[in-house]
Amino acid sequence: MAKLARSLVRLKSLRPRGRHLIILLPPLLVLAGVALAARRSPVAQPVAFNHRKHTKDLGLGCEFCHQYVTTGAHAGLPGARNCGICHQVEQGKSPEAARVTALLGRGDPLRFNKLFRLASHVNYTHRRHVGIAKLECRQCHGAIADSDRPPSRALVRITMNVCLDCHRAKGQSLDCVACHR
């Protein structure tokens, strides 16, 4: 109690400017906390997948691993079955490739983690955008195909304005229920 009274006295004795700062501090802390929480935590992957090696050097198409990119809502992530097509036996000299073969040998499912998470009220399908409208992957995903290690965050931040700008430019629907569900 005495401690509280003393701190109150000290608060009163502060100049008005200082007092404002103290009053403002809690809401500022809350705001900072909210901003930190809103930032997604970094995403880790089971192996350091090299997109550039696979897409540029080996010339594999995106749909080799992201199987449902033209037909499904989600593009799909590869797993042990996809990787095993080539990595069942050792490929190349990279130590990471050797590790993939070792992990596959141990029966590891190689679960990759999603970088992009859509809000639950958005009705998006890859089929509509890639399968029908034939958009390039990099339009929304940036230069992921050129990356040589898995990024811990999405390379592009997609907001509703990004969607709307593209829809406007391509003369597509701007109706709310066309994308919100």
Add this chain to the structure above:
Amino acid sequence: MTRWGMVIDLGRCTGCAACEVACKSENNIATVSPDQADLGRAFAWMKVMTHVEGEFPNTTMRFVPRPCMHCDNPPCVQVCPVGATYINDEGIVGQIYARCIGCRYCANACPYTVKYFNWLVPEWPETARAYLNPDVSVRPKGVIEKCTFCHHRLQKAREDAQALGRELREEDYQPACAEVCPTGAIVFGDLDNPRHRVHALKDDPRAMRLMEDLGTEPKVYYLTPRD
């Protein structure tokens, strides 16, 4: 211009409530406990209203399935302060849950009482949780929800038609209630398209709309029973 609408033949409706059940399961409609339902917090985007005619023992039961009327002049849209509910170019009155602030003006403005407020966090029996429709969002607590004419089905139907490179047909897009109606009482389509059944049915001499005098211009028509 497309104007989606519905014609319900009351002479064919047997009151089986298949439309109600189909709607609830299609649109992830939350279950509400009996005591909350007593407070008027249960949801029914599609509701079979009942009405008893005549004096006992000479009585007749009348059934009136009542979805959102998707009015051409919707009172709910006029009162929404944040543009969460609006009418689109095809006449569907949409409800954007992420934008709704839960003021409930629209629910009070709607003369058909088809807008429902989420008083509680939605709940389902444990066994039903696995069967939620992924094409429809689960509404959070504190927003208004309503019949959308199964708009997600239109999105899917359009996508399918585009993928096949053909025009959208009447049978491609049917809401869940119209699809399951065992007597074919619920007919759905484009009111302005002469090739759709509703185009002729809406001009049938038996056709009427609920509370027409209010000037809301509903797009749900009823065919009065023949007897």
